[in-house]
Amino acid sequence: MTCARCGGPLETFELGGRRAVVCADCGYVDTAVGHEPARNGDEESWDRAxxxxxxxxxxxxx
Known part of the structure; x- marks a missing residue:
């Protein structure tokens, strides 16, 4: 299997029943991530801080 980004070789890692495919050349990982901060509902305004x-x-x- 080759990387969709760079064509490099892919390695598969498994831990706790979950799999991740990683490109050895460019570092691509097929793991979904969220880039939004978690909101806990206790936000504070700058004025209050x-x-x-x-x-x-x-x-x-x-």
């Missing part, structure tokens, strides 16, 4: 900082360290900058 700055307020917390000032409450903890005061309003002085050296």
């Amino acid at each position: 700055i307020e917390r900082f000032i409450e903890k360290f005061g309003d002085t900058v050296e």
Whole structure:
């Protein structure tokens, strides 16, 4: 089997019943990934974060 990107040789790795095909030349991996950050619902505004900082360290900058 050859890589769809570069034509290099593919290696198959298996762990815990899951398989991944990896290209030895270009590093392509056929594993699906998500690039969006996980949202936990407890998002904080910048204003609130700055307020917390000032409450903890005061309003002085050296």
